[in-house]
Amino acid sequence: MVGGGQGAFIGAVHRIAARIDDRYQLVAGALSSDPDRAAASAAELGIDPTRSYNSFAEMAKAEAARPDGIEAVSIVTPNHLHADAAVAFLEAGIHVICDKPLSVSQAEGLRIKQCLQESSAQFFLTHNYTGYPLIREARDMISTGKLGKIRVVQAEYAQDWLAEPLETTGQKQASWRTDPKAxxxxxxxxxIGTHAYNLVHYITGLEAQELAADLTSFVPGRAVDDxxxxWLRFKGGAKGQLWVSQVAVGNENALRLRIYGDKGGLEWEQENPNILWFTPLGGLRQRLTRGSGALSEAATAATRIPAGHPEGYLEAFATLYNDVADVLIHNKSADHLPNIMDGLDGMWFIEACIASSKNNGSWCERNL
Structure with a gap:
C-alpha cells in the first residue's frame, strides 16, 4: 500500500475491503511521506520493518526485485501523488489498484495510460459504489432493456461536513481536499462528483457528449468549489442533471440516482443501498431488495449474506477487491470494473466543469 498511514481515512477502508473476502495479505507499504510516521504506521499494521519504505519509488524497485515481492499495490494517497506512484509500479510490472479520481489532470492521466500500455501489469480504479449489488442489478436491468431508451438521469451527491471552514483547523482530510494543488x-x-458521474455511466452505459456547470465556493476563503x-447532454439524446454539494446541511452521504426510460424508471439511495425501486410504465412501483432470489446473476454474485441482513459501504468496496482478485488470479473478465478510461473520463469531467463555470456556464464538449 502507498499512503494510508496514521491519520488517513481511505487507507483503512481499502485494507478492510481487501480482507473481507480473504483474498489479500498486506505485506509491504510506503504508508507516509514522513519516515517516522511511515515506520510507526507499518508497525501498527504488522508489516515487517524491512518492507516498510520511505517512498513509493523505493518500494516499487525493491518489491519488484524480491522473489516474494508484492503482486499488486493499492494507491490511497491524495490525488496529486496518484500518477507518479502508479507509473512507478506499472513500470515495475506490479498491478495497480488506485483510489479515485485518477489524478489531477487529463495530462497526468494520459501519462498513466501510456505507461499501462507498455506494462505487463493491469490497472484498476476504485469507484467503490459500483460494487453495490443493487447498482449491479440496475445496470443489468438497463442493459437488458427493462427501462427502454433512457431519457432522463438525475444524480445528486450531498454532504454537509464542509459547511464550515474545517480546513482552517488543521483537520487532515479537509486540508488536502480543499487544496487545489493536491x-x-x-x-x-x-x-464526490466523480463518483456520481461515474455511476451514471456505469449503470446506464450512456456517454456524455457535453456538459455545462455552475461551481460555487460558499465558504469564505475556500479555494475550491463546495x-x-x-447539466449533461448524452450521446443518443438523453439529458442529465447532477447536483454535488459538501455544504448541504442535514446531508451526511446522500448519493441518490433516478433514471427514467420510455418503459420504466429506477430510484436508488446509497444511505439505504439494499433497496432499489422500479416502476414499469403503466405498472405498480416495485421494491427490489438485495439478496432476493429474483435478482440478476450480476447482483447475486455481489451478495454475501441472506436477504434482510444489511450489506453496505465496506462490502461494496470489498466486492471490487474480490473482483480484481478474480481477474488477476483466474483471468476473469474485467469489463464490469472501473478502469483507466473511466479515470480519464473523470478527469475530463472535472476539467470541463471548471472550464464551463469560469466561462459563465458555457457548454464544454467531451474530448475523449
Missing part, C-alpha cells in the same frame, strides 16, 4: 483544482466535483450544479 486536488488539481476541483473540490466537491472531484471528491457546491456544483451540472
Amino acid at each position: 486536488t488539481g483544482g476541483g473540490g466537491a466535483i472531484g471528491d 457546491n456544483a450544479h451540472i
